[in-house]
Amino acid sequence: MSRRPPARRRPARRPRRPRQQQEHLVGLLLAAAAALWLMATVVHWLLAHWWILLAAAVIAVLGGIGWWQQRVQRAQWEHAQARALRYGLPQLDALSHRQFEYTVRDLMYRDGCTDAVQVGGQGDLGADVKATDPHGRRWVIQCKHRRHGEQGAAVGTPELQVLNGTGRPVHKADVVVMVTNGRITQPGRDFARQQRLHLVDRQLLASWAAGSRPLWELLPALPPPRKPSRLS
Structure with missing residues (x-):
């Protein structure tokens, strides 16, 4: 093989x-x-x-x-x-809650707060509008719109307690404000005075929205300016 x-x-x-x-x-x-x-x-x-x-x-x-x-x-x-922005109470009463927040923002912008912003919504921690005025003071505003105006539910101490708990500690505000087109209870007013909260009720809102004076000229006992300003 x-x-x-x-x-x-x-x-x-x-x-x-x-x-x-x-x-x-x-x-x-x-x-x-x-x-x-x-x-x-x-x-x-x-x-x-x-x-x-x-x-x-x-x-x-x-x-x-x-x-x-x-x-x-x-x-x-x-x-x-x-600067020409003006609102009457019937116009404000006809707004929705969200529209009311934007209206307050626009009024702050009219007054000279060029950084005014609407921040209200879920998880806003009590702040609906934030702004810095020409004096350098930081504003935190909570808005409470009442569809029936003065006949609606009054803003009371519980709402103000929420605002007081977050306005300065969380949002670092110099001026903490509650704005409503309705009423504010007397206990709520007492609490606001004790905690240095500023209130814009229906009457003051009417003067502010329909007039030309900035809000800081209408509110008493505001903190001093943070910086020199031509308006100071």
């Missing part, structure tokens, strides 16, 4: 990885060279056509001036519109 000839071993293939790395490196070098050539070409062209750069700069400056003028004019128009 004849033996089979031994199988011939195939020569091992040399790894192609070094060659692939070299090709990748060459590709990167070519790409970098092309990018440098393109940049040099663009710079050379721009230097040869410098007037295009000058024209683009002039157009950019004019565009920026126009944008700034429009922004200033819009701010002036919004300020003038806010």
Whole structure:
């Protein structure tokens, strides 16, 4: 019986990885060279056509001036519109609770609190409106809207206790205010006086919303300004 000839071993293939790395490196070098050539070409062209750069700069400056003028004019128009903001009690009574919060925010903005913001909602911790007046004092306001106005449920001590518990400790307010288009009970007024809370009831709200004086000129015993102001 004849033996089979031994199988011939195939020569091992040399790894192609070094060659692939070299090709990748060459590709990167070519790409970098092309990018440098393109940049040099663009710079050379721009230097040869410098007037295009000058024209683009002039157009950019004019565009920026126009944008700034429009922004200033819009701010002036919004300020003038806010200064003319007035509300009567029938208008306030017809609002929803959320609309009432936004109205109080707008009145604070009218008075000069440019950062006035409505924050009321679930988890607001007793704050419906926050603002900083021109004197630097931080205001935290809770709003209680009564659909039937003075005939609705009066704001009492429990609501004021919630506001007192969060106004200064949580929200770091200098001025803590309860605003309502309804009534406030006498025990609630006594509690507010003891805790240095400020109350805006229906009568004071009518004067504030329909007039032009800021709220800090209508409330007594406010804390001193935090910073010098032209209004102080």
